[in-house]
Each structure stands twice: as structure tokens, then as C-alpha cells.
Amino acid sequence: MQLPSPLFLAATPSSPEIDFRFEQHTLSIKGESYPENAAAFYGPLIAAVRSYVEACHDAQITVHVSLAYFNSSSTKMLFTLFDTLNQAAIDGNHVRLNWYHDEDDDTILEFGQELQLDFTALDFHDHAVRSE
Amino acid sequence: MLYQEFNEFWDVARKRNIIFFYAGYFSQHVVSAISETIKARLDTAGAAGPTRRRIFSSFIEMSQNIMHYSSDSLTPNAQLDQQMRRGSFCIGTRGDSFFLLCANPVSTESVARISSRLEPLHTMTMEEIRLAYRKALRDDVPADSKGAGLGFLTLARDASEPLEFEFAQDPQEPGSTIFCIKAII
Numbered sequence: 001m002q003l004p005s006p007l008f009l010a011a012t013p014s015s016p017e018i019d020f021r022f023e024q025h026t027l028s029i030k031g032e033s034y035p036e037n038a039a040a041f042y043g044p045l046i047a048a049v050r051s052y053v054e055a056c057h058d059a060q061i062t063v064h065v066s067l068a069y070f071n072s073s074s075t076k077m078l079f080t081l082f083d084t085l086n087q088a089a090i091d092g093n094h095v096r097l098n099w100y101h102d103e104d105d106d107t108i109l110e111f112g113q114e115l116q117l118d119f120t121a122l123d124f125h126d127h128a129v130r131s132e
Numbered sequence: 133m134l135y136q137e138f139n140e141f142w143d144v145a146r147k148r149n150i151i152f153f154y155a156g157y158f159s160q161h162v163v164s165a166i167s168e169t170i171k172a173r174l175d176t177a178g179a180a181g182p183t184r185r186r187i188f189s190s191f192i193e194m195s196q197n198i199m200h201y202s203s204d205s206l207t208p209n210a211q212l213d214q215q216m217r218r219g220s221f222c223i224g225t226r227g228d229s230f231f232l233l234c235a236n237p238v239s240t241e242s243v244a245r246i247s248s249r250l251e252p253l254h255t256m257t258m259e260e261i262r263l264a265y266r267k268a269l270r271d272d273v274p275a276d277s278k279g280a281g282l283g284f285l286t287l288a289r290d291a292s293e294p295l296e297f298e299f300a301q302d303p304q305e306p307g308s309t310i311f312c313i314k315a316i317i
């Protein structure tokens with residue numbers, strides 16, 4: 001099966017930059033996330049990742065998530081996205097999740113810990129970034 | 133005279149230690165624009181990083197609540213994007229803490245439902261709120277939610293005291309009630 005074409009969305013004040021390079025097996029999300037309708041924003045992205053992982057076999061997938069803030073409805077959608085990636089890891093791919101957060105941001109650190117609890121197939125790497 | 137009118141208004145706000153106040157229609161553009169000023173305002177107010185983030189998070193949850201659920205809407209009720217709904221929001225300081233206050237009209241029949249969501253949070257410990265949040269994160273989204281059903285729990289998690297809330301009669305509209313919520317951070 002063919003891999004989907006790359007997906008890029010520029011950041012806006014309330015939505016993150018999305019840079020999914022499926023052929024390189026690298027998915028990046030970066031910025032702040034509080035869109036008006038998180039389901040409308042993340043729904044198509046999750047669908048694209050689903051069709052991508054269906055085409056993956058024994059792939060080395062790297063995911064970078066560097067979000068400075070996400071609201072409650074984005075939180076739920078991110079949880080669904082990582083569920084999809086976890087399933088891809090169970091199905092035999094290697095999925096490395098690089099989780100970046102400010103060193104004193106407990107909320108994002110703790111959400112990363114929640115992800116590790118539920119999605120044990122992900123190769124989770126926490127990166128505390130020093131505040132500027 | 134013109135400037136005097138402003139000054140009287142600002143004097144009231146200053147006396148109440150208000151650092152930001154907005155009353156009117158909330159759209160996604162308004163929320164983003166206020167976000168920018170609030171971030172700058174909190175920087176100059178000298179709040180610590182984690183406090184600043186909790187205030188910002190609470191502002192987003194409160195203002196998006198108004199945008200999604202206020203009963204005074206300029207856009208059709210069924211429309212889920214580019215909504216504009218009326219409410220008011222302010223941030224102030226009290227001693228060493230910050231407080232956030234928001235208010236918007238809701239239909240009187242929804243009062244019991246909103247209450248039933250907020251009432252249990254009032255008596256929960258921080259640990260119980262954390263557990264409820266973790267459970268809601270994994271549950272299906274409630275049918276009446278436009279988000280994740282995590283909004284009030286997020287507010288409760290970010291606050292340092294139990295959330296206060298109140299329903300007041302709307303003097304202009306007999307069928308609607310003013311819903312107020314206050315978070316202390």
C-alpha cells in the first residue's frame with residue numbers, strides 16, 4: 001500500500017503547526033492548541049494518521065509533540081491520536097514519541113505520564129525544555 | 133469631559149484590583165486576541181510560570197464556554213463554527229492570588245444540568261479531581277458537550293480553591309438565567 005502524501009498546516013494563534021511527512025515516517029505537532037472546534041481540527045488529522053499506519057509495516061515512526069498549551073477539547077483529541085499510534089506499535093511498528101514541555105509545566109508533564117500509563121507500546125521520551 | 137468618563141470607569145476597576153475586563157460577544161477571534169493581551173498582562177504582573185499557565189488555561193476554558201454555550205447568540209444555535217455568543221469575563225488580584233470571574237446567560241431549563249456537573253466538584257479534594265479528570269479523559273464525550281466534557285474539571289484542576297458558582301435571575305429575559313463561575317488561582 002502507498003503512503004499518503006505529506007500533510008502540512010501552518011500554525012495559527014489557536015492551532016498548532018502540523019507537519020506529517022509520512023514517507024519519512026516523521027510526524028510533528030508544534031505550537032498552541034485551542035481551536036474553536038477541536039473535533040473538526042483533529043478529526044481529519046487522525047483519519048490521515050489512521051490511513052498512514054494501515055500502510056506501515058515494520059516502520060520506524062518518529063513523532064515529535066511540542067505543544068506549549070492545549071485546551072480541554074484538544075486534550076481529548078490528542079488522546080485519540082496517541083491511541084491510534086499505540087495501535088500501530090502493537091501491530092509491529094516501532095513508534096518513538098518525543099514529548100517536549102517546558103521544565104516547569106506540570107500539566108503537560110503529567111499528561112505525558114497519562115499517555116505512558118495507557119499506551120505502553122509507545123517508546124516514550126520525555127524532554128523537559130528549559131524556560132527562556 | 134470625555135476622558136473623565138473613562139477615568140471614573142477605570143477608577144472602579146482599579147479599586148477592585150481588576151487587571152482585565154471584557155463584556156460583549158465572544159468569538160474565536162476575540163478569544164485569540166484577548167489571549168495575546170492576557171499573556172502580556174500576566175508577564176508584567178510578575179506571576180510565576182505555572183500560575184501564568186493556570187490563569188491562561190482557565191481563561192480559555194471560561195471564554196470558550198461562553199462562546200459555545202451562552203444562550204445569547206448572534207449565530208444560529210446549530211452552527212458549530214464561527215460562533216459569537218455574549219458573556220463577560222474579568223481577571224483580578226486578591227491578596228497574593230488571582231481570581232477569574234465569568235458570567236453568561238443560559239436557558240433556565242439547563243440550570244439543573246449545569247449544577248449537577250459543578251456541585252460534586254465543590255466538595256472534592258484535589259486528588260479526587262485529578263482522578264475524575266483521568267477517568268473523563270478516557271470516557272466517551274457526553275452527548276450535550278461541544279468539547280470533551282473536560283472543561284469544568286480542567287478549571288477545577290487549575291484552581292487552588294474549590295470553584296464557586298451562582299445562578300442569578302436575568303433581569304431582562306424571564307426565560308434565561310445568568311450563570312456565574314469564579315476560579316481562584
